[in-house]
Amino acid sequence: MKNNGNFKNAGSSRAKTWRNILLILGAVALIASYIADIRDPHPGTETQDNRPFVEQVLKDGFQTLHARVTRVADGDTVYIKDDEGKEARVRLLGIDAPESKQAYGVQSAEHLKRNLRDAEYHVQVIYRGRDQYGRIIGKLVADGKDLNLDQV
Secondary structure (H helix, E strand, C coil), X not given: CCCCCHHHHHHHHHHHXXXXXXXXXXXXXXXXXXXXXXXXXXXXXXXXXCHHHHHHHHHCCCEEEEEEEXXXXXXXXXXXXXXXXXXXXXXXXXXXXXCCCCCCHHHHHHHHHXXXXXXXXXXXXXXXXXXXXXCEEEEEEECCXXXXXXXX
């Protein structure tokens, strides 16, 4: 029998075909998972109305206070005055917005101000503690809307 080289590579050709099929199936599965996550990223949670979220975090050891925002320092820091007249600085949890002098810093702060104006600057601050600078690290919720998430 004459060996023209094709017989030798027949097994590896079949293996390559199966490998390619498995890669394609894996890619399809990843894409389907991504699409499903976009449509409903967290089944059972509400995206606009965060009242269930607020109730859950309070059960998880967080504290909440009602306050009025007196000043927006930038897109991730605000000054508040609570119902008792105490003032504090709040750093938005999970947000790292550009500083005012950086690119898009002014736009980031303006976006936060617009959301606060819609709620007449009244917010709920949900927090667990403070950072090394004494700032409250927390989430701002106004009229059931998660302002931290909206900043993203």
